[in-house]
Amino acid sequence: MVIDCHMHVRKKDDDSLDEAYCDWTVEAGDLLGIDVFCVSDVRLQGDLRYEDFHEANERVKQAVARHPDRLWGYCFVNPGDPRALDEVTQRVRDEGFVGVKLYHQYRIDEPVQEPLIERCIEWQIPILMHAGHPTDPATRARQPRISDASHFANAAERYPEAIFIEGHIGGGGDWEWALKHLREAPSVLLDTSGSVVDEWLVDRCVAELGADRLLFATDMTMEGGVGKVLDADLTEADRTKILGANFEAICARRQVS
């Protein structure tokens, strides 16, 4: 099974789920051979209130209900909100979401994340987080609290049992810089998504980290996401792991009670 572990749904101007976008996503999967998309609905800028992420997760729930065989949900929260854990409980335990999605409200190694990380360890569910090491001043200014690989290494040192997924190695940051740090953080996983389709990118990830730590994803870069994994010089066994088997193994660890 080919699983895109980092994808999104989106909303319309009236804040309702953009159902057409869900359908286009599934159609793209049909064309490109992607069986399942793990989706979240994230708010990119501004204050993130409980009502915002609760509504976002409600849209994800609707999307999953629309395509139950093709879309799996992530629960997006602001870890600084006192009701974040309640939201995770509702979505993951009661509604079957596969994991937690974090954006850049806080870095992954900040103390505010600890209750959330500990819950995810207890349940053995993944935490996928928007991440990167942007080197241009404009992007850094827009995302002052973005987590980079060094923050993941810090968090993983403290919580080696956690299933951390650093988002989109092709998301535009300095991916060579990220690989240098992640070599020292063996429990951190990495997804392949992002609009950067540098030749040699996926090969280098596998060479530095091993195929067991790499997860296929698009983050909306559909043809690029598939193409860069197809072009990498990999054994078919490693390609199978990256394209879905690794994420299936993560899901098999789930112990939600």
Place this chain on the structure above:
Amino acid sequence: MKYFEDLAIIDCNVFIGNWAFRRLRRNDAPGVLAMMDDFGIERACVASADAILYKDCQAGNEKLYEETREAPDRLWLYATLNPAYPGWERDLARCVDLGFKAVRLYPCYHGYQLGSPEAGKLIDAAIEAGLPVSTPCRVVDVRQRHWMDTTDNLDPIELIEAAEAHPKGTYLLTESILSADRDNDLWPRMRALDFYVEMSRMTACLQNNLGVLVEALGANRVLFGTGFPFKTPSPAFLKVQVLDADDEAKSWIAGRSAQRVFMEK
């Protein structure tokens, strides 16, 4: 991996040479030709990666010529020129003599505006020599730039405006994302010119800006490109493969548009 057995593919966005800020592989002529064989690419239009960062671009052009002279039928060459550096007139003449097929400009790297008088002189000279003018919006994603690399991307409107100021020329915009709506006034402006857009950064899924490009500008103005060896080739092929367009349109994108630019002019 050959995606299309029945299309004559011309890749208009290829480089040979080194990039100072990241190691590339398969970035010499044998490497590029091997990639072309693997993917069924008949011809490629190749620029010198070295020439972008050399003060004297012509040194890169000469090196590119030497390296590719065994395969002139498969590798067509862009002449990288800098109108803000002395001697480009003679360099252009030399490249014409060597059979280069187009001029390549990098205003964000060479520190000038496409609308400047100096760039205008070079564009006029290219038109006089019968060469198209090609400009990429970027070489690498600035979000992962080396600390000594540029932070700027070229806005496609700059090439459109330069083309409007020199309307007898042929223009190739590469590495761009044109996400304009179908009714945007950019499309008739481009249609009024001999203006072509390379598609490697567009998409045929979700927002489908490649589909809009084909519909609004015409498939016969869209050029196939991979961006190799900076970028990996399959994404470009997959975009053409999944594009909701008929075989005629795909044949223009795959190679007929480039054939018109490079062989029929």
